[in-house]
Amino acid sequence: MLSRRPILTLPPANIEVKYCDLSEAEKDFYEALFQRSKVKFDQFVEQGRVLHNYASILELLLRLRQCCDHPFLVMSRGDTQEFADLNKLAKRFLHGGNGSTNGDSSCLPSRAYVEEVVQELQKGEGECPICLEAFEDAVLTPCAHRMCRECLLSSWRSAAAGLCPVCRMSMSKQDLITAPTNSRFRIDVDKNWVESSKISSLLQELEGLRNSGAKSIVFSQWTAFLDLLQIPLSR
Template sequence: MLRRTKNCTDKEGRPILNLPPANIEVKYCVLSEAEKDFYEALFRRSKVKFDQFVEQGRVLHNYASILELLLRLRQCCDHPFLVMSRGDTKEYADLNKLAKRFLRGGNGAVNGDSCIPSRAYIEQVVQELQKDEGECPICLEAFEDAVLTPCAHRLCRECLLSSWRSATAGLCPVCRMSMSKQDLITAPTDNRFQIDVEKNWVESSKISALLQELEALRSSGAKSIVFSQWTAFLDLLQIPLS
């Protein structure tokens, strides 16, 4: 794509497009008491993690984790629901892609083809995922933030990680296959949030301020385009905008 600015001119030196000057106006929003409490709790939890990195002398080794902590704090200022987003499904949210990865053996097929689950078993796992039923084999409860192992077993993320002696790797509690934390896949879900946002909908301070601005622009006959750094925030905005 060729990038054109409003300062670009034609061969005769005339502007290729006449636009009014850009007017950037920063609006500050005051958080509600509930939002402040949520933010402060998230900030304290993030600070504990950061202090641990400092004490261990591993700040530079965990810069990605630190940036994620700051990211969550920024998202919290848009809406607390964003902190509960299931945004890590990404590439493997599609069940067909998920089955193909299992059939290839994933990253955990270190012991040869014997580690690759059968096609029949993969189809069974996919069917269970589509039904969104079942229970964790560790806690025997409904799945909470379910993950899929390279050996095609589904467990609660916290249950699985707590069963490992190491924080980065361990064994599948079902078949004893060795795997690392990076091999785990977040189980696909139709809802990218951990709660039903429509049934539990609450406007954040930022959304309320945005709606006021949009109403004022619409009453003047102007059109609007809403941008966000996070697609999940646009998913939330869809509710009040609709």
């Protein structure tokens, strides 16, 4: 018998956690976002609707986690207007931060709604209602709802057909229209680029590895963060 040998033998994994301190501007931005999120959560508690709004609560936590990577992930999103009271802190980070259809599935969407979706597509705005992230390989359903292709297909029991997670309209895989977005940020992040504390620490680590002759692979839970990281790496 022929023995099977691995193509590449990897050394044992060595996990090292490194902490980095946020700049004052980043701390202020995070604290303001935290307080706003706390107000929303307290409202759910007072209304006795915490379990009915668990998706919204998870999104609040998601935004706080993203803020620790880079404030751009929050303040330059398509829903930035919801955080209008953070504008002053956002400007401070940019300029002064020192851290380098309704439920009836028989109803077709109205023309006005479709036009609104098309305008959002052209501007690259919005987020997937399933993963609450910027669209990754977005598709448009016959009922004019957008979501990540993989998110939608994963929600179906059949690989060929299923229901819209938003309005429960029945559709097949062939009914989907590819609707890629041009940009997931509202501002020109390249032109207005500011390094966050986490990115600065990561760049220092990568530079040290490169000087030692080692190669690196960078992982992130959010592809939007990798889009941001592309800017300093390209430079």
